[in-house]
Amino acid sequence: MPNAPLLDPKLDLVFKRLFTDLPDSLLDLINAVRSDQPPVVDVQILNPQILPEDLTGKFIVLDILARDVHGQLFNIEMQARNHDGWPSRVVYYLARNLGRQLQAGDDYSQLQPVIGIHLMDFELFDDERACWQFELCDRRRPSVVFDRSLQLYLVELPKADRLHSQAGGALADWIAYLEHWQEESVMQEIERPAIRKAHQQLQALSGDELVRHQALVRERALYAERTVVAAAEARGKAEGKTEGLRSALYNLLQLKFGALPMAIEQRLMTACEDELTGWIGRVLSAETLEQVFEGGEVAPKR
Known part of the structure; x- marks a missing residue:
């Protein structure tokens, strides 16, 4: 070209x-x-x-x-x-x-x-x-x-x-x-x-041409990822901090791992703000659902 x-x-x-x-x-x-x-x-x-x-x-x-x-x-x-x-x-x-x-x-x-x-x-x-x-x-x-x-x-x-x-x-x-x-x-x-x-x-x-096509596909994927995260953050502000964090985490988990087990959904429903914040910080690096929640309870902020 x-x-x-x-x-x-x-x-x-x-x-x-x-x-x-x-x-x-x-x-x-x-x-x-x-x-x-x-x-x-x-x-x-x-x-x-x-x-x-x-x-x-x-x-x-x-x-x-x-x-x-x-x-x-x-x-x-x-x-x-x-x-x-x-x-x-x-x-x-x-x-x-x-x-x-x-x-x-x-x-x-x-x-x-x-x-x-x-x-x-x-x-x-x-x-x-x-x-x-x-x-x-x-x-x-x-x-x-x-x-x-x-x-x-x-x-x-x-x-x-x-x-x-x-x-x-x-x-x-x-x-x-x-x-x-x-x-x-x-x-x-x-x-x-x-x-x-x-x-x-x-x-x-x-x-x-192949590399250019791959670069275009990658740019689109990154844009879609940024859009999803921005939408989750915006929802969080609109819904209140804890409920917003819960909603954002739920959507991020589904996007990365697919349908969530009932036990995970229940855990999200009863989690506090500090737990949700800690889990959100692990989503991007985790390779499995277990890795998001590993390490036990998240220590409360002091």
């Missing part, structure tokens, strides 16, 4: 296709985000496939899972929209990948860090910073780190692009690319080989 308009590399389907096709560019992006750490020299992408159901399934996450030569796991994701359950889902995915490393009887010393890298097409924090690094440390003395098994890097792309001085070198180039991929004048100024290769691959993907 000659002169096809470029696809948006921030669409999760395109992002995953782009970087699973180019592991060297993915490696460069990882090192750019983690520039204060020893560079990663090689990665193996563990989930390169994109299944047909991934395009239309509700609440599907198209992330990239990669492992380096030391066994460190990287979970790289492009996130287009903020929602109430998103932070919980991020932590859940990281913890799940950490727990999956060990079998019964394995030594905990065999655990390797799980590192999340989330590029966000929105501003998350009301703060001038745009690039964030989180790990398990003391609240009063953040310099005292208890453990580095779980690490999370967040980049607020619009803010980082606006405050480009915060992200220097390679990361600034990647941010400029992801924010201005359509602007030829910006592309000409970026000389980084990994980004030039990514841009060439984006042009190739944009000219592939």
Whole structure:
């Protein structure tokens, strides 16, 4: 398809296709985000496939899972929209990948860090910073780190692009690319080989009719998902907080898991506001109904 308009590399389907096709560019992006750490020299992408159901399934996450030569796991994701359950889902995915490393009887010393890298097409924090690094440390003395098994890097792309001085070198180039991929004048100024290769691959993907169709299907699915969530939130405001939460959770559960067992419906009918809020936070990350309700009762707010 000659002169096809470029696809948006921030669409999760395109992002995953782009970087699973180019592991060297993915490696460069990882090192750019983690520039204060020893560079990663090689990665193996563990989930390169994109299944047909991934395009239309509700609440599907198209992330990239990669492992380096030391066994460190990287979970790289492009996130287009903020929602109430998103932070919980991020932590859940990281913890799940950490727990999956060990079998019964394995030594905990065999655990390797799980590192999340989330590029966000929105501003998350009301703060001038745009690039964030989180790990398990003391609240009063953040310099005292208890453990580095779980690490999370967040980049607020619009803010980082606006405050480009915060992200220097390679990361600034990647941010400029992801924010201005359509602007030829910006592309000409970026000389980084990994980004030039990514841009060439984006042009190739944009000219592939099948990929363009998949991107359109994915965009429609994401729009439908946003519409459903927005409608549930609007219903919640109109019906009162507790009843609204109950209605929203019921609809989200049905959309993701189908018809609900009577026991689940009864549980929803008798749940309090704190329980409903906790369960809603688990819906997007849960793979089964049981995972939504696991962990017993939700502690009341204090």
